[in-house]
Every structure is written in structure tokens, then in C-alpha cells.
Amino acid sequence: MNTILKKAVVVCCILSLWLAQYSFAQDYCFNCNADSLVQVLHKAKTDDEKIRLLTLLIDLKVFDVGSGESSKSDSLVLENVQSLIKLSAKQKVKNIDAYKSLSDALQSLVKKNYLAAQSSFIKSISLFDKSHRKIPRLLAAVRYTYNSAGNQEDRLRFYTDKLHYYLINGPFENVAPCYHGIGGYYLYKADYNKAISNYLRAAAIYKKFDNQPYLNDLGVIAMNYANWGNNEKALEYFKLAIAFNRIVKDNRTWNLIYNSLSGINRAYKNYPEALLYADSALVLNNNHYRTFMAISYVEKALTLICMNRLPEGLYNLNHAKQIADSTHTKVYTASGGMEIDFGYYQYYSAIKKYEEAGRSLKTAYEKAVDAKSNELQLKYLRELSFFYGEQLNVTLATEFMKKFFDLTDQLNLEHSSFKVAQYENEEKEILQNDSINVLKQHTAIQAATIKKSNTILWGSLIALIIISVSLFFVFRQYQLNKKILSSLRKTQRQLILSEKMASLGELTAGIAHEIQNPLNFVNNFSEINTELIAEMKLEIEAGNLEEVNAIASDIDANEKKITQHGKRADAIVKGMLQHSRSSTGVKEPANINALADEYLRLAYHGLRAKDKSFNATMKMDFDEGIGNINIIPQDIGRVILNLITNAFYAVTEKKQQLPVGYEPTVSVSTRRRNGKVEIKVADNGNGIPQKVLDKIFQPFFTTKPSGQGTGLGLSMSYEIITKGHGGELKVETKEGEGAEFTIILPV
Amino acid sequence: MKILVVDDERDIQTLFEQRFRKEIKDKTLEFAFAFSGEDALTYLNHPEHQTVLILSDINMPGMSGLELLRHIKQKYTAPPPLVMMITAYGDAENFNRAKELGADDFLTKPVDFNYLKEKFRQ
Numbered sequence: 001m002n003t004i005l006k007k008a009v010v011v012c013c014i015l016s017l018w019l020a021q022y023s024f025a026q027d028y029c030f031n032c033n034a035d036s037l038v039q040v041l042h043k044a045k046t047d048d049e050k051i052r053l054l055t056l057l058i059d060l061k062v063f064d065v066g067s068g069e070s071s072k073s074d075s076l077v078l079e080n081v082q083s084l085i086k087l088s089a090k091q092k093v094k095n096i097d098a099y100k101s102l103s104d105a106l107q108s109l110v111k112k113n114y115l116a117a118q119s120s121f122i123k124s125i126s127l128f129d130k131s132h133r134k135i136p137r138l139l140a141a142v143r144y145t146y147n148s149a150g151n152q153e154d155r156l157r158f159y160t161d162k163l164h165y166y167l168i169n170g171p172f173e174n175v176a177p178c179y180h181g182i183g184g185y186y187l188y189k190a191d192y193n194k195a196i197s198n199y200l201r202a203a204a205i206y207k208k209f210d211n212q213p214y215l216n217d218l219g220v221i222a223m224n225y226a227n228w229g230n231n232e233k234a235l236e237y238f239k240l241a242i243a244f245n246r247i248v249k250d251n252r253t254w255n256l257i258y259n260s261l262s263g264i265n266r267a268y269k270n271y272p273e274a275l276l277y278a279d280s281a282l283v284l285n286n287n288h289y290r291t292f293m294a295i296s297y298v299e300k301a302l303t304l305i306c307m308n309r310l311p312e313g314l315y316n317l318n319h320a321k322q323i324a325d326s327t328h329t330k331v332y333t334a335s336g337g338m339e340i341d342f343g344y345y346q347y348y349s350a351i352k353k354y355e356e357a358g359r360s361l362k363t364a365y366e367k368a369v370d371a372k373s374n375e376l377q378l379k380y381l382r383e384l385s386f387f388y389g390e391q392l393n394v395t396l397a398t399e400f401m402k403k404f405f406d407l408t409d410q411l412n413l414e415h416s417s418f419k420v421a422q423y424e425n426e427e428k429e430i431l432q433n434d435s436i437n438v439l440k441q442h443t444a445i446q447a448a449t450i451k452k453s454n455t456i457l458w459g460s461l462i463a464l465i466i467i468s469v470s471l472f473f474v475f476r477q478y479q480l481n482k483k484i485l486s487s488l489r490k491t492q493r494q495l496i497l498s499e500k501m502a503s504l505g506e507l508t509a510g511i512a513h514e515i516q517n518p519l520n521f522v523n524n525f526s527e528i529n530t531e532l533i534a535e536m537k538l539e540i541e542a543g544n545l546e547e548v549n550a551i552a553s554d555i556d557a558n559e560k561k562i563t564q565h566g567k568r569a570d571a572i573v574k575g576m577l578q579h580s581r582s583s584t585g586v587k588e589p590a591n592i593n594a595l596a597d598e599y600l601r602l603a604y605h606g607l608r609a610k611d612k613s614f615n616a617t618m619k620m621d622f623d624e625g626i627g628n629i630n631i632i633p634q635d636i637g638r639v640i641l642n643l644i645t646n647a648f649y650a651v652t653e654k655k656q657q658l659p660v661g662y663e664p665t666v667s668v669s670t671r672r673r674n675g676k677v678e679i680k681v682a683d684n685g686n687g688i689p690q691k692v693l694d695k696i697f698q699p700f701f702t703t704k705p706s707g708q709g710t711g712l713g714l715s716m717s718y719e720i721i722t723k724g725h726g727g728e729l730k731v732e733t734k735e736g737e738g739a740e741f742t743i744i745l746p747v
Numbered sequence: 748m749k750i751l752v753v754d755d756e757r758d759i760q761t762l763f764e765q766r767f768r769k770e771i772k773d774k775t776l777e778f779a780f781a782f783s784g785e786d787a788l789t790y791l792n793h794p795e796h797q798t799v800l801i802l803s804d805i806n807m808p809g810m811s812g813l814e815l816l817r818h819i820k821q822k823y824t825a826p827p828p829l830v831m832m833i834t835a836y837g838d839a840e841n842f843n844r845a846k847e848l849g850a851d852d853f854l855t856k857p858v859d860f861n862y863l864k865e866k867f868r869q
Contacts, residue, residue: 512835516835516856516857517756517835517856519857520856520857520858521756521758521762523857524762524766524857524858524860525762525765528762528765528766532765554765554768557761558761558765561758561761561762564758565758601808604808605806608806613840613844615810615811615813615814617808617809617810618808618809
């Protein structure tokens with residue numbers, strides 16, 4: 001069951017990490033459980049995953065390094081950093097140089113070379129800063145090296161510089177450890193006011209992103225209030241810390257809280273509870289944090305001495321001393337004061353061994369001086385002054401009193417009468433300011449909203465105007481286009497009409513000639529018949545019946561000629577009318593050969609009418625088996641006329657270039673082939689140049705001099721054949737040899 | 748007197764035969780007909796055509812009357828037959844061109860047969 005649960009937890013962790021990987025652009029997980037990360041890391045398969053998990057783990061675990069609590073934990077972080085460096089050999093790892101410096105720092109820590117560790121840490125931090133990485137826990141870890149190396153002024157300088165840097169450049173998360181580090185400096189200076197103020201600032205920032213340091217700060221604040229003598233405030237923060245620790249469950253902070261609570265209860269002479277808290281701390285510690293353990297033993301001992309349980313007190317003091325000596329812990333630690341010698345002083349005082357008591361208290365003071373803990377120095381100096389006063393040793397009492405005041409002056413402490421950290425007052429102000437700011441913000445937002453609304457209003461208005469204006473122009477353009485379009489249509493109609501008129505013009509001359517001939521016949525035969533009838537009358541009178549019969553036959557034949565030529569003229573006139581009329585679009589059976597023949601003649605005579613010198617050989621080759629096919633006769637006639645006219649035009653042109661030795665020839669042929677009817681109109685003119693070949697069917701394209709052609713002939717022909725009859729109009733040409741147009745009509 | 752009439756209109760033959768019925772009967776006039784310039788030349792190439800007058804239309808498909816005129820006047824130097832040109836288009840250009848080529852007379856359609864008879868008589 002347990003293993004199943006563990007597996008479930010691991011799966012959940014992997015899932016959440018996997019989700020986190022896709023949910024967040026930045027790879028930070030300050031509130032992750034380090035143990036879960038380690039488990040996931042063991043199962044990581046890809047290098048990328050390993051690098052990511054190692055980075056996260058180092059972010060978290062670096063918090064405790066150098067605290068002296070656990071060298072095992074320190075070496076684990078070093079291992080992680082070194083695996084990351086190893087991985088960087090085959091895979092790119094961001095900030096690898098920073099990690100290398102971090103590795104140097106951690107190695108220096110193992111050798112207890114704190115100054116070297118410090119400089120490597122600082123180098124690592126400045127390298128991380130180049131990529132603006134969030135490294136709050138690394139920044140926090142550096143403070144231990146200042147405690148261990150004892151260069152507290154450097155600590156203030158470092159954290160102040162970094163604070164200013166991060167406040168300007170970010171990331172904001174890095175600001176919190178700087179405040180914490182500065183707070184530690186003021187604690188060392190026994191300036192509780194400034195110390196607690198800075199811790200409060202750090203806590204306020206940590207609260208937003210990293211629970212463990214936040215909790216730690218709450219504990220530290222409570223402890224310092226207690227040390228400062230404001231137990232109420234201390235309890236307030238302890239309550240906060242306890243409430244919050246139920247969520248975070250950080251054993252280290254529990255130790256801090258329980259040890260502090262033990263001290264506070266002792267101060268209130270609530271000894272059983274003080275004892276309980278010290279014991280609770282020890283149970284919870286479970287041999288994990290040795291410094292805390294030593295402190296707990298001291299707390300327990302001090303309480304026992306107050307309870308007059310002196311041998312037990314001594315036992316616990318000795319135990320604490322054993323641990324402290326083995327870990328080289330100083331009298332003052334980040335986890336709180338390690339007041340073993342003060343304990344001995346109290347023990348010896350209780351058993352009235354004043355010499356040993358005085359010696360122990362002096363040792364305690366000297367150790368405090370050595371640890372540069374002003375807080376403890378002040379406490380011990382005051383105690384020494386009181387002690388020697390009671391011993392009636394005025395000289396020593398005065399001496400220590402003087403030292404106490406000197407130190408007080410030197411530290412230039414600003415003792416707040418209420419012992420409430422400046423920050424808390426500031427915080428109230430901040431809160432007030434915040435509410436003012438909120439109000440201001442609301443006003444600003446309202447103003448902005450109004451402004452925005454106005455902007456939107458104006459914007460809308462402008463947009464409306466623009467749209468209206470555009471619409472107006474569009475409308476104008478539309479009207480203009482409509483006008484242009486209608487005038488274009490008019491022009492188009494005129495052009496089509498003029499094309500019709502042009503072909504009509506070509507026709508008229510031909511028609512005139514064509515009508516003239518039959519009319520001449522009609523007139524002539526009619527005249528002859530009049531003569532013949534007169535002759536016949538004479539012959540009847542003469543009784544020459546044979547002659548009468550012959551004349552009658554002639555009259556009859558002539559009458560037939562008259563009718564024939566009358567009909568011929570009639571057909572021509574009808575054709576002419578048909579041509580000028582717009583197409584009826586009605587297909588009817590028509591003889592394509594007759595049509596071709598008729599229009600060939602019309603075209604020929606039309607040209608002759610215009611150009612008297614014109615002449616050309618006309619070859620006709622009609623397939624008599626075609627019969628009638630369904631076409632729109634006037635349309636097809638127009639096409640044939642067009643093609644023949646063009647052919648005549650082409651040969652005339654060439655004849656003008658070559659007056660001698662060139663026989664202009666236009667041939668028209670019809671064929672029935674593959675169920676289709678082909679009408680070919682060929683000439684032996686100059687042919688169509690390749691560059692204009694693909695343009696000849698385009699409307700308004702013409703090679704004729706301006707005014708001579710509308711450029712619509714072939715385009716209209718093309719339309720008539722393809723759209724009107726579903727046929728094809730093809731052209732084949734060889735430059736200098738002529739052109740051949742083929743109309744292919746489906747039957 | 749043998750006259751060759753050249754015209755692409757076939758009915759011209761009937762017309763002439765009717766119009767000059769009497770003359771044909773009297774054998775004062777003899778007519779031959781050709782329906783194109785080419786036909787006319789073929790006929791004239793015959794050594795015993797005995798044609799003294801040629802009446803030719805100008806506007807014909809293929810060889811035109813004017814070309815026929817040119818051929819006749821160039822080939823038959825001694826003694827060339829008289830050539831009378833007939834055209835539907837009584838324009839100066841055709842007239843001048845015909846004269847240049849050596850046409851002996853120039854008539855405009857419709858042909859006035861009485862005038863033609865007068866000419867033949869001359």
C-alpha cells in the first residue's frame with residue numbers, strides 16, 4: 001500500500017513537473033518538494049530532463065549550504081552541481097559558468113575556507129545576474145559565509161549593493177534575501193529595530209513566491225522580538241509562523257520556533273511549558289540539525305536551572321557543549337544564540353560557586369566579542385555589571401557598566417520606546433499609502449476609462465467620418481463607374497454597329513454589283529419579251545404558226561430568266577437586311593456551300609467597289625455532300641465574309657509589294673470530316689506575324705491602318721463560332737506564305 | 748462578223764442571243780461566249796477563231812477583263828481584234844486603265860443594246 005502511495009506521489013510529481021514545464025516560461029519551482037524532485041530525477045531519462053531537474057534541485061537545496069547544520073546536505077548539493085557540469089559536456093546548460101563558480105564555492109565550504117567560498121559565491125551570483133536568473137536561495141546562502149568568516153561589514157556592503165541592483169534591474173525575487181542579509185547585519189549590531197525591519201521586508205517578499213524562507217523569516221522576527229524584549233510581538237509572529245508551518249512543515253523552522261518559545265516561556269517563568277517546547281524541538285529535530293539540537297539542550301538546561309533542577313541542567317549543558325565543540329559552533333549562530341557559557345554561569349550562580357560563575361560569564365562575554373555579536377555582548381556586559389555589583393566588586397561592576405555604555409554609544413542604537421520595528425510603522429504607513437494609492441489608482445483608472453471612452457468616442461467619430469467620406473467617395477466612384485460603364489457600353493454598341501456598318505460598307509458595293517446584274521437581266525429580258533410579243537403578233541397576223549410557237553417558247557424561257565434573276569436580287573436584298581439586323585440567334589438548316597459562295601462574291605465585289613484595280617484568283621472547292629446544316633446563317637455568313645475580306649486584304653497588300661510575278665489567290669473550301677463541317681478560307685498573302693498571332697482574336701486588335709479596321713471582325717467571328725455554334729475557329733500561318741483560317745462546325 | 752462575249756454571268760449568252768436574234772438569223776453577226784478570262788484566252792488560242800471583236804466584262808473572278816485585254820493586246824499584234832470593255836462601275840480609273848491597255852471602247856452596264864448594234868454596224 002505504502003509503495004503504491006509513493007508511486008502515486010511520484011507520478012503526481014512527474015505530472016505536475018511536466019505540466020509546469022509547459023505552463024511556465026521560466027523554470028522555477030521554489031515551492032517544490034525537494035525530496036520529490038530527487039525521486040523524479042532518479043527516473044529522468046533524457047539529459048534535458050535531468051538538467052532541468054538538477055537546476056530546480058540546486059535552486060532549492062542551495063538555501064541551507066554553509067549553515068553548518070548538515071555537511072551531508074552540503075555535499076549532496078555539490079554532487080548535484082557537479083552532475084550538472086558533467087552533463088554540460090554533451091548538452092548545452094544555461095549559466096554553466098555560474099554553476100562552475102558555485103561548485104568552487106561548495107568545495108571551499110567543505111574545506112571550511114569561508115572567504116574563498118564567499119568570493120566564489122559572489123562570482124557565481126554575478127554570472128547568474130547576467131541572465132537575470134532568480135537565485136534568492138543562493139543569495140541567502142552567502143550570509144553564512146559572512147557569519148563564519150566574521151566579515152560583517154563586507155556582508156552589509158554586498159547585500160546593500162545587490163539590493164540596489166535588484167531593485168532597479170530585477171528580478172524582484174532576489175530582493176528578499178538581500179533584505180534578510182542586511183537584517184542579519186543589524187542583528188549582529190544588536191540593532192533590533194533595523195534588523196527586524198529588514199526581516200519583515202524580506203518576509204513580505206518571500207511570502208509571494210517561496211514559503212520556506214518566508215516561514216524562516218517569521219521565526220527569525222519572532223525570535224528577535226523575544227530577544228529585544230517585546231514578547232507580545234514575538235508571540236504574534238510565532239503564532240503566524242506556527243499557523244503557516246502547518247502548511248509548509250519545515251522542521252528547521254519548527255526548531256527555531258520551539259527554541260524561541262521555550263526561551264519566551266522561561267522569561268514568563270512558565271517553566272513546564274518552556275521545558276516542553278525545548279523537548280519538542282529535540283524530538284522534532286531527530287538528530288538532524290545539530291546546531292539547533294545544541295540550542296535546544298541549552299534552552300532545556302536554562303529552564304531546568306531556573307526550576308532548580310540543577311543536575312539535569314548541568315547534564316544538558318554538557319551535552320550541548322559536546323555538540324557545539326564537535327561542530328565548532330560559535331556562541332552566536334544564525335539559528336540563535338548558543339549560550340552554553342551563560343548557562344554554566346547560571347548553574348554556578350545557582351550552586352553559589354561565584355568564582356566559576358564569574359569566569360563562565362566572562363568566557364561567555366569573550367566568546368560574544370569573538371563572534372562579534374553585539375547583541376550578546378550587551379546582554380553579558382549588563383549581566384557582568386550586575387553580577388560584580390552583587391559581589392560588591394565595584395571596580396569590575398563599573399568597568400563592565402562602562403563597557404556596556406561604550407558599546408551602546410558605539411552602536412548608536414535607536415531604542416524605540418515601544419520596541420516595534422520601524423518597518424511595522426512603515427508598513428502601516430505603507431498600508432495607508434496603499435489605500436491612498438488604490439484611491440488614486442481608481443481615480444486614475446476612472447480618468448483613464450473616461451479618457452479611453454472619449455478616445456473611443458472620438459475615434460469612433462473619426463472612423464465614422466472616414467467611413468462616411470469613404471462611402472461618399474465609393475458612391476461617387478460607383479456613379480462615375482456606372483456612367484463610364486454606360487458610356488463604354490454605348491461605345492461598345494457603337495463599335496459593334498460600326499463593325500456591322502463596316503462590313504455592310506464592304507457589302508454595299510458588292511451588293512450593288514450583285515443586284516445590278518440580275519436587275520439588268522430582268523430589264524433586258526423584259527424588254528426582249530416586249531419585242532418578242534410584238535414580233536409574235538406580226539407572225540400571228542401572217543399565220544406563221546411555227547414561228548409563233550418558237551417566239552412563245554422564247555418568251556417563256558425569258559420569263560423564267562426574269563423570275564430567276566428577280567429572285568436572285570430578292571435573296572441578295574434579304575441577305576443584306578439579315579446582315580444589318582442583329583442576330584436572331586435562331587439556328588436553321590442552311591446550305592453552307594451556297595452561303596460561302598454568296599459571301600465570297602459579296603466580299604470580292606465589295607473590294608472591287610473600293611479598289612478598282614483589285615483582282616485576285618478565287619478558288620472554290622465545295623464538298624457537295626455536306627447538305628444542310630443547322631446554323632445561324634447571317635452569323636456564319638458574317639464570319640465567312642470577314643475571313644474572305646481579310647484574305648483579300650492580305651493578298652492585295654502583298655500584290656502592292658510584289659506587282660510582278662505574284663498571283664493573289666484566295667481559296668474557299670468546304671469539307672465534311674469526322675462528323676464535322678470544315679470551312680477553310682486560305683490566302684497566299686504575307687501571313688500573320690508570330691508576335692501578333694495570339695492577339696488576332698482579341699477585340700479591337702487590328703493591323704490595318706487606323707480608320708480602316710475596327711479590330712472587331714475576328715473577335716466577333718471567334719465569338720460567333722465558339723459561343724454561338726460550339727465550334728472552333730483555327731488559324732495556321734507561315735510568314736510570307738499566307739494564312740489559312742478553318743471554321744469547324746459541329747453538325 | 749464574229750464577236751466573242753466574255754462574262755462570268757452565263758445568262759449573258761441567252762440575253763445576247765435574244766437581243767441579236769435577227770442579226771444571228773441573218774448571219775450578219777456571229778457570237779461566241781466565254782465565261783472567264785481564261786476561257787476567252789483558250790478560245791482565242793484556237794487558230795481559226797476568226798474573232799474580230801471582243802466584248803468583255805471587267806469584274807470577273809480569276810482573270811479580270813483588264814488582264815485579258817492586256818494579254819490580247821500583247822499577244823495578238825497582227826491583226827489584233829477590237830476589244831470593248833463592259834463594266835458595272837463606270838469610274839474613271841477603270842476607264843483610263845482600259846484605255847492604257849489598248850481597249851477600243853468602254854461601255855457601262857446596263858448595256859444599251861441599240862447603242863451596241865450601232866457600234867457593230869460601224
